[in-house]
Each structure stands twice: as structure tokens, then as C-alpha cells.
Amino acid sequence: MxxxxxxxxxxxxxxxxxxxxxxxxxxxxxxxxxxxxxxxLSHWYVDWRxxxxxxxxxxxxxxxxxxxxxxxGLRPDCFYGVPEGATKLGIITQYKYAKRQPDFTRxxxxxxxxRGKIKEHGLLKDRYFVxxxxxxxxxxxxxxxxxxxxxxxxxxxxxxxxxxxxAISLTDxxxxxxxxxxxxxxxxxxxxxxxTMSTASEILSKACKYYGVKKEIICSIEEYFxxxxxxxxxxx
Numbered sequence: 676m677x678x679x680x681x682x683x684x685x686x687x688x689x690x691x692x693x694x695x696x697x698x699x700x701x702x703x704x705x706x707x708x709x710x711x712x713x714x715x716l717s718h719w720y721v722d723w724r725x726x727x728x729x730x731x732x733x734x735x736x737x738x739x740x741x742x743x744x745x746x747x748g749l750r751p752d753c754f755y756g757v758p759e760g761a762t763k764l765g766i767i768t769q770y771k772y773a774k775r776q777p778d779f780t781r782x783x784x785x786x787x788x789x790r791g792k793i794k795e796h797g798l799l800k801d802r803y804f805v806x807x808x809x810x811x812x813x814x815x816x817x818x819x820x821x822x823x824x825x826x827x828x829x830x831x832x833x834x835x836x837x838x839x840x841x842a843i844s845l846t847d848x849x850x851x852x853x854x855x856x857x858x859x860x861x862x863x864x865x866x867x868x869x870x871t872m873s874t875a876s877e878i879l880s881k882a883c884k885y886y887g888v889k890k891e892i893i894c895s896i897e898e899y900f901x902x903x904x905x906x907x908x909x910x911x
């Protein structure tokens with residue numbers, strides 16, 4: 676049995692979660708830097724699709740999310756994934772979480788999904804959503820760099836009067852935005868508490884050892900964080 680196989684329970688195990696990331700190659704490295712959505716050139720990436728595209732693995736991931744939320748003492752009515760990166764995770768987590776609640780019954784828990792492409796016509800809620808998030812909503816995001824998709828999603832939910840009680844990122848790349856803010860500050864400026872299940876500083880040193888990353892790439896990543904990072908990251 677791998678160390679990250681889910682055995683049930685309510686306590687979030689950060690070490691097991693990071694091992695899960697490493698064992699499933701969620702974090703990876705490039706010999707030549709690639710351009711991120713933010714426009715920055717990076718030698719490392721975070722790709723949660725390697726997990727969310729596999730039924731067995733996304734089942735484990737959703738358990739980690741539920742445990743993390745339990746540890747925070749949150750009691751949501753609804754999990755909602757940022758389109759489209761966290762859509763599947765939001766649906767599966769909501770389904771599993773709702774079925775475990777003592778008040779699980781018809782009409783109590785919604786099963787929302789966001790549209791990747793906004794409809795041009797119709798009611799606002801129907802243009803943004805296939806099934807509207809209701810009650811106390813936790814928004815899930817897979818990776819945050821500048822947090823633009825997460826912030827846009829929260830703004831859309833605010834437009835239709837939905838109460839977002841928390842935003843959770845699976846992995847925060849720990850980078851400053853162009854406005855000089857970190858993602859946590861930018862999200863919490865909207866009045867929404869922000870939490871992350873893993874950060875670049877927690878993952879990268881372990882990942883470099885785990886994958887045997889070349890020294891020159893490690894140096895480039897450290898330089899990247901000197902330029903863009905919330906904090907400097909020492910990997911050697």
C-alpha cells in the first residue's frame with residue numbers, strides 16, 4: 676500500500692498530501708522554461724490534471740479536501756470548483772460530502788457546475804452556471820499563481836448574491852501579482868478567507884530531491900522566486 680492511499684478519517688495529513696503530489700507527478704520540471712498563463716517563464720509547473728483525470732486518484736484527492744475543510748472547522752453547504760481546472764473536483768467533493776451529512780435529503784444540497792464559456796443570453800445565473808451554488812459555498816481552485824481565475828469566480832458568485840465562506844487552493848505557487856499583492860491578500864480583500872493545502876515552499880525542495888533535479892534548474896527556480904516570489908525559496 677502506498678503511503679497516500681486513503682484510509683478514512685477526519686484529520687488532514689499535510690505530509691501525506693505532499694507525498695501524494697510527488698508520487699503522482701503533480702509537480703514537474705522543464706530543462707527549458709515555458710511561458711505560464713501569467714506570461715512568466717518558469718522551469719517548474721503544477722499540473723493537477725494528472726490526478727483529476729483519474730477516478731481512483733480524484734477520489735483520494737477529494738478525501739484530502741474534505742479532511743482539510745474539517746480541520747478548518749468549516750461546515751459548507753456547497754463545494755464549487757473554479758471552471759474548468761477544478762470543475763470535476765468540485766462536483767465529486769460536493770457529492771461525497773453531502774451524502775455524509777445527517778440532514779442529507781432531497782433539495783438540501785445543490786450540485787453546481789460552472790460554465791467554461793459564458794452564455795451570451797439568459798438570466799445571469801444561467802449564463803455562468805449549470806446548477807447554481809447555494810448556501811455557504813467553498814470555492815475550490817487547483818493552482819493559484821496570480822489568482823485571477825479564482826477572483827473572477829468569487830466575483831461572479833457575488834454578483835448573484837451567493838455567500839462564499841472560503842476559497843481553497845490545492846497548491847499556491849507563492850508568487851506576487853503584478854499589483855504587488857500575494858493571492859491570499861487579493862482574495863481576502865474581497866472578504867473571503869483564503870486557505871491553501873500546499874505551497875511552493877513546502878513542495879519544491881522535496882520535489883527537487885525526489886526527482887533528482889539538475890543544479891542549474893534549481894538555481895533558475897531560486898532566481899525566479901527572487902524576482903516573483905512572495906518569499907525567497909532556498910532549494911539547496
